[in-house]
Amino acid sequence: MIDKKRHIHIASEGWADDSEDAHETVVVTFPDSTTWICDFYTFKCIESIRKGYAISGGCLNGAYWCPSTPVIIVDNVSRQRIEQAVDDLIDNKGFDYYFEYFGRVEERHVRNSRLTCAFRARCRRSSNERRRTGLPPSRQGDAGAR
Numbered sequence: 001m002i003d004k005k006r007h008i009h010i011a012s013e014g015w016a017d018d019s020e021d022a023h024e025t026v027v028v029t030f031p032d033s034t035t036w037i038c039d040f041y042t043f044k045c046i047e048s049i050r051k052g053y054a055i056s057g058g059c060l061n062g063a064y065w066c067p068s069t070p071v072i073i074v075d076n077v078s079r080q081r082i083e084q085a086v087d088d089l090i091d092n093k094g095f096d097y098y099f100e101y102f103g104r105v106e107e108r109h110v111r112n113s114r115l116t117c118a119f120r121a122r123c124r125r126s127s128n129e130r131r132r133t134g135l136p137p138s139r140q141g142d143a144g145a146r
Contacts, residue, residue: 006030006090008083019076021045025069026082028095029105036099038070040077040085070100 011025021044028036046065054062074081089095 006086008079008086010077010079010082013079018044019078021048022077024077024082026086027102028086028099033105035102035105036095037102038072038099039067040072040074040082041067042074042077046073070098072098 007029009027009029011027013024020042023039023041023045025037025039028038030036049065050062052062053059053065059065072085074085086095089098
């Protein structure tokens with residue numbers, strides 16, 4: 001089960017001139033140290049990509065487009081909209097279908113991150129417990145059974 005507490009990193013947050021014609025890579029980190037990734041594209045951005053291919057001749061002159069990563073399409077890529085979409089996917093049990101598992105946070109990532117202090121502490125505890133037991137946080141209760 002995915003925990004609603006999360007930290008959202010938006011790769012180039014604030015760089016887009018037009019949040020309705022842009023795309024962002026979004027990484028979500030949970031207190032169990034798991035990270036998940038997905039690209040968010042706006043409807044306008046996809047249309048801009050299609051028009052670019054129509055001019056360049058790529059993808060059958062813009063007849064199709066194949067993203068290389070999981071994609072969520074939104075009306076804008078503001079932090080508010082991305083957080084709303086992520087929370088809705090968590091609440092409706094669709095998060096792990098649309099986001100790709102990206103790995104676990106390691107201690108070096110925590111030291112160099114912009115995570116809040118409280119979130120950083122939870123990630124550290126989870127990472128330390130995983131090293132001590134050799135089990136993921138969801139299975140740590142099984143450690144005594146070994």
